[in-house]
Amino acid sequence: MERSVSDLKERIRAGRGLVPAHKVIRGGQLVNVMSSEIYPADVAVYDDMIAAVGDVEAYIGPETEIIDAGGRYLVPGMIDGHIHSECSKLSITSYAKAVVPHGTTSMISGLDEYISVSGLEGLREVMDEVKKSPLKVFWGAPYKTPYTIPQSTIAFNFNKEVHAEVQKWPECFGVWETVREFIQEEDEDTLGAISEAFKNRLPVFGCAPMARGNDLNGYLCAGVRLDHESYDHEEVVEKMRKGMHMLIRESCVTHFLEENIRAVTEVNPAFARRVSFCTDDVTATDILSKGHLDNVVRLAMKAGVEPMTAIQMATINSAEAYRIDHLVGSICPGRIADILFVDDLNEFKIEKVMTNGKMVAENERLSYELKAPERSSVLKGALKCKMTTKADFEYKVSIPSGEATVLAMDVKGPFVRKRRDVVLKVENGIVLPDVEQDVAMVSVLERFGRNGNKSLAFCSGWKLKKGAMASSAAPDDNNLVVMGVNAEDMSIAANYLIEQGGGQVVVADGEIVEFLPLPIGGIVSDCEPEEVAEQEKRIDAAARALGSDLPNPMMYMFFLPITAIPDYAITDVGPVDYLALTTFDPVLDLKEA
Known part of the structure; x- marks a missing residue:
């Protein structure tokens, strides 16, 4: 997008019609978003730039490629x-x-x-x-x-x-x-x-x-x-x-x-x-x-x-x-030639796509092969977490048995969590999650090898009846998020992602049920969109099989570290009260049996 003096001279000459256009789009209806008008107009394209719009006969040379718009709208x-x-x-x-x-x-x-x-x-x-x-x-x-x-x-x-x-x-x-x-x-x-x-x-x-x-x-x-x-x-x-x-x-x-x-x-x-x-x-x-x-x-x-x-x-x-x-x-002279070919504006189905002056897509698919670059170790690094044990996901308190009143982060949408106070059982010094009351454990593990932080808190709204799920993709910090109602399954989920170098996983009864690999930074994949979509469907189905009725249980979970929307979140430093802008202790009260 930079322009040198020589580049500017070339483009000005192309705009004046002193050099032929590389492509001309004929027979289209221009959707002019600058003037809110629609009218017949042809478009001359020079390199990646729109050179002229309207009557462009003077821009056509012997080597100019003619593209027939076939009466479609040019958007x-x-x-x-x-x-x-x-x-x-x-x-x-x-x-x-x-x-x-x-x-x-x-x-x-x-x-x-x-x-x-x-x-x-x-x-x-x-x-x-x-x-x-x-x-x-x-x-x-x-x-x-x-x-x-x-x-x-x-x-x-x-x-x-x-x-x-x-x-x-x-x-x-x-x-x-x-x-x-x-x-x-x-x-x-x-x-x-x-x-x-x-x-x-x-x-x-x-x-x-x-x-x-x-x-x-x-x-x-x-x-x-x-x-x-x-x-x-x-x-x-x-x-x-x-x-x-x-x-x-x-x-x-x-x-x-x-x-x-x-x-x-x-x-x-x-x-x-x-x-x-x-x-x-x-x-x-x-x-x-x-x-x-x-x-x-x-x-x-x-x-x-x-x-x-x-x-x-x-x-x-x-x-x-x-x-x-x-x-x-x-679609104006001097702009980058990004042009959509649309049959019907009311249906707004994109038939063909030009970007940077090149026809690149037709019928909802790219029309050429686009390959991902080779990935360096910078973007393929391992998750630098220590392997976990069941004990890492057990909330320990000072009484051997009794009851604990806890603050559970209750999901009210993908980003909004409200306060819900719940009474949970304490056995052997551990506060137990409760599937009947819809209370699960959630933990965030620092995964960059900087301090080894681990947090643990309570959440509601997922309705998990068993198992655990985990993700190394979790904006805004992309630490390792684990949720579950079984500490052993939570540990298995976390350890599997550490071993695999990132992704999303669902575990039940000690077994890996489904895994979606994310090898690039632990957050993305070079797989085809269709393949990732199939993996998404399987991982969401596996999460719903744990009991969740949320539309996107994995996505709702990996948004938990986002603190920018009140009221509650969790990061590697602990559960966060975003109204007070501080971490909090999720155990509000203890009553010994």
Whole structure:
């Protein structure tokens, strides 16, 4: 995306028609998101750039390739405004295979899960991988890592000194996902990252769920430009009235579009021009069964948004919010040639996809072979945990027998956990989980070899009747998370992932029931999306066989270390009360028999 003087001269000449276009798309209906018009227009493409739109006969030379649009609508490539692609368990290469055929040609990401497990060295490898992919990544430097309060343990800590370096990288387009509490608490690293962004004229991306009133005002006074976290449409309205660009999130576990789009359809249609879309966290299963941003566009239209407006939300609105509209988001001269071929705007099924001036996908599949790069030891490192025993997952107390009143983190959605006080039995000095009361044990093990931390707490909502499950993919710090109602099975699950170098596993009655390998950083795989989707279905089915009726029991579990949404979470430093911003003792009271 850099432009040398000689490169600029070449592109200017191509725009003036002084040199022939490499490709010309004929016979299409241009969806002009800049003017909200649809009309017949041809498109001239030079290298990876749109050179001209409209009558482009003067741009055709003897070697120009002619592409017949066949009357289809020509739509700009779509932009996912906020995505942790790592949560899909797909590497960048595999993720591109899944989403590009559905029309997603760009994404905004901090690639922060890669950073947490492999630091800047691993990040550079992933950025090199991006350059060979049809999917563009506009990278925002994470405001800090980890995102947790109190600070959990990861492989690499992103701080204000790191920002002084990386914000000068050409790949850096802003500061990623600045969590409100870190601004509110005046965290030095966070404010240092924002201060550096002001120097470099980079936008600051937000993360402020449930922020209202004075807390929102203070957050905005730090210079945050946009937000992707709103739990109802009134929150969207307040944030937009106070000047924010808003991203409506529709992930595989948080279906916020139907509620949040009401800000546009019921409160004020004028908001539409500053609303865009993101998926945040998706699975291979969801992408292959529903689509990606194409599905979000269809959902918006179903909710009452006009097709042109929904397409603008998926394209130019996001580009403008992130200040990249000079590069992507529209089919205009000088922009990168990311173009979707669509038969019917109301059905919005992507027939063909061009990215970077090349036809890359047709009929929901890439039309060429895309191979993942060779992986270095930086991204294929082992889990540096000590092997566990049953005793590691037994909550020991000071009385030999009796009752313990405990605080169980009760899941009310993938990110929201509320307080639930439960009385559990104590036998042989151990507080026992209770399947009848739906109380399981959960533990997080530090897996980077830095301190050997282990935490243990109680949780509710999974309805496990037996066994255990574990994952080494667990944002925001990707430590090893283990949940279960049997300490022996919990130990077996943790040890198996340590032996295998990462993944997700379900154990019952002392046996490995199902395993999903994640060899790259313990968080992603280079397998084909279809293969990962099948593995996801099997691992979720195995988790449900333990008794859980949650839609995504494994995903709900691996979100437990996320502290950025009240009220409760657990990291390697212990269970966290995020309202008090501190760890807590889950045993509230003991009564000896």
